[in-house]
Amino acid sequence: MVHEVEMRAITKTFPGGIIADDRVDLTVNKGEIHALMGENGAGKSILMSILAGVYKPDSGVIKVSGKERKFSSPLDAIDAGIGMVFQSFKLFPSLIVAENVVFRAEPTKHGLLDTEAAVAKVAEIAKRYGLHVDPRAKVSDVPVGVLQRVEIIKALYRNAQVLILDEPTAVLTPQETKSLFEVLRTLKADGRTIILITHKLSEVMAVSDRVTVLRDGRNVAELITAESSPAEITRHMTGRDVDLTTPSPKNAPGKPVLEVNELTVPGLGKNAVNNVSFSVREGEIVGIAGVAGNGQVELAEAIMGMRPLSNGAVKIAGVDCTNQTIATRRDAGIAYIPEDRHGVGSAGTASATDNLALSHHRRTPLLQNGLLSRARMVEHAQRLIKQFGVKIASHETAVGTLSGGNLQKIVVARELANHTPLLIAEQPTRGVDIGSIESIHRELTEYRDNGGAILLISAELSEIMSLSSRILVMFEGEIVADLPSTEATEALLGMHMAGHKTVTDAERV
Ligand SMILES: Nc1ncnc2c1ncn2[C@@H]1O[C@H](COP(=O)(O)OP(=O)(O)OP(=O)(O)O)[C@@H](O)[C@H]1O
Ligand SMILES: [Mg+2]
Known part of the structure; x- marks a missing residue:
């Protein structure tokens, strides 16, 4: 034939x-x-x-x-x-x-x-x-x-x-x-x-x-x-069986780590985010579900300080960061896995060692007596490459040559390693293979069980439902639903994501 x-x-x-x-x-x-x-x-x-x-x-x-x-x-x-x-x-x-x-x-x-x-x-x-x-x-x-x-x-x-x-x-x-x-x-x-x-x-x-x-x-x-x-x-x-179910939180949530109050972000024509308020507490993963383009990216960028607000306030670990720079917010205790891993998330021509040091380079242990320690940067990179199973020739390899999923793992590893009180995770497993989804999910739940607060933004409803304790649904820049994940079904979330309209069977995937 x-x-x-x-x-x-x-x-x-x-x-x-x-x-x-x-x-x-x-x-x-x-x-x-x-x-x-x-x-x-x-x-x-x-x-x-x-x-x-x-x-x-x-x-x-x-x-x-x-x-x-x-x-x-x-x-x-x-x-x-x-x-x-x-x-x-x-x-x-x-x-x-x-x-x-x-x-x-x-x-x-x-x-x-x-x-x-x-x-x-x-x-x-x-x-x-x-x-x-x-x-x-x-x-x-x-x-x-x-x-x-x-x-x-x-x-x-x-x-x-x-x-x-x-x-x-x-x-x-x-x-x-x-x-x-x-x-x-x-x-x-x-x-x-x-x-x-x-x-x-x-x-x-x-x-x-x-x-x-x-x-x-x-x-x-x-x-x-x-x-x-x-x-x-x-x-x-x-070469093995993969189980994508995740354990429920070990502890009850603690005090709020992210407090977003009446946040409004201007957009083209109308507001990209409109009067949004919510909080994420210690030991809690809050998921944001929504069809792409309903303000999720703008919300994350506004929390990070990458986008101007027209109204509202952002508190990180008790510190009012509303008018602060990205660096101040990072110091207050925020880490960020951006959706755009090429543009925002990494520097393609730089090595894995350098990429993994970003956001860590102004603190110990990488900073030693006020100077960046190359030896410690290498040690840090090698440890993360191993922990996250990044397929790469060496820690000196430029990350621009990595396959899509391996570059994503570099960004996720770097941000999780900050051990900040708060993590904003945007599409953390996009382009990642199923075995690595399992391990990234495990890292996220461990982070949570160690008291971390995570705001999870994902287009994968199954990911949102298996990881989050609470789910917010965004539609046209507003939060149109806020429910415990125990009450969420794909059908119900789908309905809210379409802006409360009843979803017909033909529209459901
Ligand atoms: N230009 C390059 N220089 C060096 N190594 C490269 C280059 N392009 C690809 N590679 C390596 O070749 C291997 C295969 O890469 P490829 O992009 O085909 O993976 P993939 O199966 O598509 O993975 P993914 O699911 O992550 O997209 C990887 O280890 C990658 O790092
Ligand atoms: Mg590929």
Whole structure:
């Protein structure tokens, strides 16, 4: 049988002795949705970047529709019918959607870009596959879920027969995920082939036909989804069983550590956060649920002092920090895991040692007699790398080369190691593999049981429900519900997240 994609014995190494992929095989049938799974750093993204012509393998063979191919650039891969949607989108913000789609393959009229033809073409592809976009919208005005659709349309415009998606749902709301899967099924019905990288087992079970599992750059399993189970796939990925249930708090909550009073944060047009009050106490995890874009990020940034308030007050560990700098707030006792681990969370060209020292560098033990101790920084980095199972060549490696999930672990490790009374954790397990979710959840509950207060902001309802004692729901900048987690169900939270409207079964994911 001729496979649509056949990769044989693909090996890719990087300087420093890192073997990203070690003689990996991947076979994908025409018209199937094939899930590629594995722990952080297993070699998934690199393998797919090779198939998309971004990297050249050290050795190995690639066949597309039975024909051997050697790609020197992404353009070669596109010519062979391979399109990839990367995790970070590659679009021009100042151009409209249609101009981005046709970039470098423009329809022309009298030698000039024929914008009307481009708009018509984009509208046609969008309609055919249910990819709702406005071809005339400016890319900078378009939300992230729509940008992803633009990238898919761009690949289809170039006639991609094989579409690779690298963790597409990490940035999507449940509703958007559901409609992405509808699109994937339509593409499949049209005879296209999809390769999907995801860490979410529920998604793999819902949408894929077959699964290839990698571990440490090697093949460990090739399964038919319908004949497998989440537990079996997890065992292949991690070599063990994973239990994501978390223990309830050992102690009753103590005194308030974070007090937010009538907080209002201006936004574009209307307030991003509107008159919000709540507190988080010692030994308590308070979760904020909500559809992305309802003020959660602005709330966290305002508490951290990264965004101006128009009203309200913030107290951290009893200290009024309303008008204080970020540094003063950190000294008062706050740590922060930001949603944006690339921009805000880390410095890509700096080493793990330097990244892990950030926010620790003005205190003992890293500070010794007023000077930063390099030896202590290294010791600190090595300990955290080990504790959090970060897959990295050495503590001197630049974090920009880490896989997505491993970079996330660096940020989480650094912030937890502050042992501050208060932690703001935004999407702490986004892009993290299931085994590491278990260990990050364990670190968070230990932090709580040692008396720490955590404000948890997460798009994963299951994460919010398993970790939090109390759940607040944000909708359009306001807290529309405040309930103990014992009373929360996904359906109830979903209803509040939609702004009290009754959620119909069709809307539920
Ligand atoms: N440019 C690079 N230089 C050095 N090492 C690299 C580079 N790019 C990737 N690596 C390493 O290759 C390995 C595989 O990375 P890859 O991005 O494929 O992992 P992944 O399976 O996609 O993980 P994740 O689930 O975290 O995204 C990792 O150990 C990573 O650190
Ligand atoms: Mg990856």
